[in-house]
Amino acid sequence: MIETKQQWFLESISKAMSKWTTHQEHQLFSYTEKIHLQDPLAVFQMTESFKGSRIFWTSPEEDVTFIGFGSALTIDTESDMNQDRFERVERKWKTIVESSYIDNPYKLPGTGPVLMGGFSFDLTKNKPLWKNFPNTLMWVPEFLVVIQGEEAYLTFNVMLKSEEQVESKIKHFENTKETISKPGTFYYHKEFSYQEKWDISPEEWKNTVLKATEQISQGKMDKVVLARELRARFNEDIPVSAVLANLLEQQGQSYVFAIESGEDCFIGATPERLVKVEDDQLLSTCLAGTAPRGDTPSEDENLGAELINDEKNLMEHQFVVNMIKEAVEASCDDVEVPSAPVLYRLRNLQHLYTPVQGKLKAGHTLLEVVKRLHPTPAMGGVPRDKALQFIYEEERLTRGWYSAPIGWMDAMRNGEFAVAIRSGLIQKDEVSLFAGCGIVKDSDPEKEFIETKIKYKPMLMALGGTS
Numbered sequence: 001m002i003e004t005k006q007q008w009f010l011e012s013i014s015k016a017m018s019k020w021t022t023h024q025e026h027q028l029f030s031y032t033e034k035i036h037l038q039d040p041l042a043v044f045q046m047t048e049s050f051k052g053s054r055i056f057w058t059s060p061e062e063d064v065t066f067i068g069f070g071s072a073l074t075i076d077t078e079s080d081m082n083q084d085r086f087e088r089v090e091r092k093w094k095t096i097v098e099s100s101y102i103d104n105p106y107k108l109p110g111t112g113p114v115l116m117g118g119f120s121f122d123l124t125k126n127k128p129l130w131k132n133f134p135n136t137l138m139w140v141p142e143f144l145v146v147i148q149g150e151e152a153y154l155t156f157n158v159m160l161k162s163e164e165q166v167e168s169k170i171k172h173f174e175n176t177k178e179t180i181s182k183p184g185t186f187y188y189h190k191e192f193s194y195q196e197k198w199d200i201s202p203e204e205w206k207n208t209v210l211k212a213t214e215q216i217s218q219g220k221m222d223k224v225v226l227a228r229e230l231r232a233r234f235n236e237d238i239p240v241s242a243v244l245a246n247l248l249e250q251q252g253q254s255y256v257f258a259i260e261s262g263e264d265c266f267i268g269a270t271p272e273r274l275v276k277v278e279d280d281q282l283l284s285t286c287l288a289g290t291a292p293r294g295d296t297p298s299e300d301e302n303l304g305a306e307l308i309n310d311e312k313n314l315m316e317h318q319f320v321v322n323m324i325k326e327a328v329e330a331s332c333d334d335v336e337v338p339s340a341p342v343l344y345r346l347r348n349l350q351h352l353y354t355p356v357q358g359k360l361k362a363g364h365t366l367l368e369v370v371k372r373l374h375p376t377p378a379m380g381g382v383p384r385d386k387a388l389q390f391i392y393e394e395e396r397l398t399r400g401w402y403s404a405p406i407g408w409m410d411a412m413r414n415g416e417f418a419v420a421i422r423s424g425l426i427q428k429d430e431v432s433l434f435a436g437c438g439i440v441k442d443s444d445p446e447k448e449f450i451e452t453k454i455k456y457k458p459m460l461m462a463l464g465g466t467s
């Protein structure tokens with residue numbers, strides 16, 4: 001069996017080489033084969049030697065899981081500030097795909113070459129905390145394990161430049177495949193917990209909320225999302241794979257992700273889908289309006305019932321629905337939006353939830369919708385420009401990749417982006433956590449502050465906290 005697969009791989013790579021007799025700028029060779037199902041966390045641990053260029057992603061209910069490691073190519077938009085970064089990524093990806101050699105007999109969403117990563121919330125340049133996360137970081141992992149149900153696939157991606165390289169690349173592929181094919185189980189190697197944590201300027205944040213409500217009452221804007229930061233210190237480097245394991249166990253209704261860049265890792269469990277496209281069917285999600293979970297089933301029911309009838313939360317939610325509907329209608333036919341939200345229950349919180357669906361029109365793309373949606377009023381506000389201006393002037397926080405689009409897109413127009421909330425930036429033995437709240441005219445600073453505390457919970461629990 002191994003012999004036959006090796007043969008296919010060799011044939012495939014030599015076909016690719018003969019196709020590229022003339023020099024081309026992008027010569028991506030991509031080869032996919034089925035592998036034995038592995039524990040995704042074990043794969044993540046086994047690929048420690050790729051630390052700094054790994055990406056882990058799983059969608060809610062573990063519908064699909066990706067573990068990417070290494071980098072075949074990175075799309076860099078930093079040098080081209082005059083152009084829109086989403087459009088530039090789109091254009092470059094199209095060029096790369098058109099001139100690539102793809103051997104993927106499965107053709108399932110997420111197999112074959114996949115571009116993964118994310119974007120910062122905004123384009124401001126000075127982000128010392130986020131020095132390892134540029135404003136755009138989208139790359140094609142050299143190796144990508146995709147798990148869908150009981151099936152697993154391994155894709156190898158490489159930029160082939162010359163005949164001489166071929167042999168060493170074949171070896172590299174075989175060795176790596178062997179490493180991740182070993183029967184492996186994830187080991188949770190130690191208990192850990194933060195030593196201290198501290199809020200960054202909580203009183204100032206509450207004053208900013210008050211100022212926002214005043215401006216809203218004066219009619220200067222309708223809604224703004226204000227975030228704050230909490231930092232925690234450990235007495236040793238934070239074990240990323242253990243945090244991932246905790247998030248997967250505790251936050252099954254969310255996208256669980258970890259994106260490494262250099263020595264840092266951006267990690268989290270976000271319930272907020274931005275947009276998903278599969279076979280031209282598009283799904284976006286409005287998630288805004290929050291209440292805690294109750295300690296007993298009846299308390300939980302009451303909190304949910306209160307939330308779904310609460311005017312302030314319904315208003316916060318409706319701003320998001322209006323905007324997402326309009327943005328989706330620009331790219332889709334047959335758009336469907338339910339007339340009222342339902343509850344979306346997470347481990348520590350419940351939200352108001354409205355799905356928005358449609359069929360992507362010919363010539364329209366996932367990234368175009370990402371561009372139009374970001375930031376939705378669940379992260380920015382209404383009107384968008386007024387809210388963003390308030391955020392830049394008053395928030396006193398560098399959002400970096402917090403509340404920004406992260407996700408993937410394959411070579412067949414499928415893909416999915418989430419909004420990176422309930423997240424933290426791990427830097428060796430320290431972590432910065434972020435949480436924000438939608439502020440409307442009746443918002444109470446103290447209540448919003450408590451809401452942010454609950455929004456920290458998923459990450460604090462995963463970082464070894466008890467509550």
Ligand SMILES: C=C(O[C@H]1C=CC=C(C(=O)O)[C@@H]1O)C(=O)O
Nearest residue numbers: 288289290378421435436437438
């Ligand atoms: C900005 C965050 O949450 C957003 C998403 C869902 C509900 C929200 C809210 O009710 O305020 C926020 O708009 C965050 O968790 O950091």
